[in-house]
Amino acid sequence: MGSFKHIYRGHFIVLLCWLQYVRAGLPPPQNVHLITLNTHYTLKWDWDESISNGQAVSFSAQCIGKFKLESKKRHKWAVACDNTAYKSCDLSGCGIHYLGVYVLRVRAKINANYSNWVLKEFCPDKHAVIGPPSKVDLDADESNLSVYVVDPLTSSNRSMKNEISKLYYNILYWEYNVDTQEIKPQILNSKVSMVTLPNLKSWTWYCVKVRSRYDLYNKSSTFTSAQCIQTKGTIPLWQILLYSLGSLVIGFVVVLPLLYILLKFFMTLKATLYPMIQLPPFFQEYLHDSFGSDTPCLLSLGSEAELFRDKVTICAKRPEFSCLPLEVPTVLTSGPESYSSGRCSHQNKRRSNDSGVYSTESSCSQQRSNNIQSSSGAKIWSQPAETNPPATGRTRVS
Structure with missing residues (x-):
């Protein structure tokens, strides 16, 4: 039994030595330094990636007040970063006071292998960088x-x-x-x-x-x-005069033409919408529809097409001659120098289905008496009017 215990202790000591050797075989982080600005503190370090041989490596960083390490009481390190893959650590979680003195440490880990701790002393009042005004x-x-x-x-x-x-x-x-x-x-x-x-x-x-x-x-x-x-100061007199002159030039060159253009546009618009010359009342009455609309119109939209004759002749009415209601052919006994004795045309009545307005136009013309008598002994005879005028409403001259 005693020999068994002796062998067991020997193996345990060898195992501890081997573990220490393995742990000591993993190198610690290098170039441990601080990046500071006012009260922003960041711990950074370097690591050779060839050491890990493609294996995942993590880091742990801790901090503690220096006075706690010097005391005989049991102390506990504050963890700032634990098993992080980054090569930096924000120390804001350690509660560092600006006038205090602290000890920082960091180590690497690959699987179950740990490196030794790298210690660094830090006093913000002495080591931290102050920033410029905000x-x-x-x-x-x-x-x-x-x-x-x-x-x-x-x-x-x-x-x-x-x-x-x-x-x-x-x-x-x-x-x-x-x-x-x-x-x-x-x-x-x-x-x-x-x-x-x-x-x-x-x-x-x-x-x-x-x-x-x-x-x-x-x-x-x-x-x-x-x-x-x-910097500012009193404005010189020449600058005041220059600014005043510039304002006047701008007013004449820019403002006045703009006002003139606006005035012309307003007058043109007014003359177009509200002309000074108005139509007679009887024209205005027929230019508007029966419902009192302000839109001028000559024909109602729903009216039928009007019936037009082939030819309409309008003659000036003479009080000394009568108008033949129907076609009256006239024959001159004289030669070719004589004129036609007369011509009469009559236009049939037209009725508009929409307005109900009838219009009748008749015109007649006869040769003047002086022209009739000017021919050498020309006599005029007239034939009684036909009872039924042609459908076209035209007059026939023989």
């Missing part, structure tokens, strides 16, 4: 320029002055001039968020950049992007 605004006045600075913010959107009470700003400003190659900038330090730059020229362009500064550990942020603005 925002810079400019406001120009007569010979003065006001600069409004918004403090850099923490990860919880609070001012960094809550963490660094001695934080201040370097304000760099200079006169902007394209022709000048070298301009010596001026620097103004300020602990407040609103600064007025004095003794500046009127109607001059100035550019401004701002950065954060902390003297305890000689930390400075990067400058903000340059912003340029022109």
Whole structure:
């Protein structure tokens, strides 16, 4: 029994040594460093992919306050990342205070094999980078320029002055001039968020950049992007006259022709829709339909087609001659120099089915007496009118 226990202990010690050898055989992450900005902390490291031989590798990162490691009490590491495949870890879950000192560690894992921990000490107040102001605004006045600075913010959107009470700003400003190659900038330090730059020229362009500064550990942020603005001042008299003259020219060249065009358009539209010359009342009566519509019309849409004769002759009525109601053929006994004795035409009555208006037109003409008597002894005889006129309504002259 004693020999069996001795053999068992020997195998157990060999197994522990083998496990330590296997674990020690997996190399730890390399180049462990921190990327910081204000209170944003990220732990990063490098890893050689040839070591894993295509196998999945994961990493674990933990942190703890340094004073807890020095105490004799039992301590527990805070886990920031556990079995992550990324080669970085956000330390916001560790609850790191800006003025505290912490110890960070990271290791690699492949299957059941672990590498050794890589330790790194971190003090945010000493190692963390401070950022530039969150925002810079400019406001120009007569010979003065006001600069409004918004403090850099923490990860919880609070001012960094809550963490660094001695934080201040370097304000760099200079006169902007394209022709000048070298301009010596001026620097103004300020602990407040609103600064007025004095003794500046009127109607001059100035550019401004701002950065954060902390003297305890000689930390400075990067400058903000340059912003340029022109100062104001009293407007010269020649500019006032020039602006007034320009306004008058614009008024004559642009406004007056536009008004003239609008006036002509209005007058044309008015003359078209409301003409000054009106039709007589009896024309207006027949140009509108029976229902009182304002739309002019000559024929009703539902009326039938009118009946037209082949030929209608209209003659001036003479009071001294009578009108023959029917066709009267006339024969001259004289030669070819004589004229036709007379012509009479009669148009039958037409009736419009829609309006119910009858119209009768008759015309007659006879040769004048002086023309009849001018022929050498010409005599006129007339034949009694036919009882039935031709259907075409035409007159026949013989």
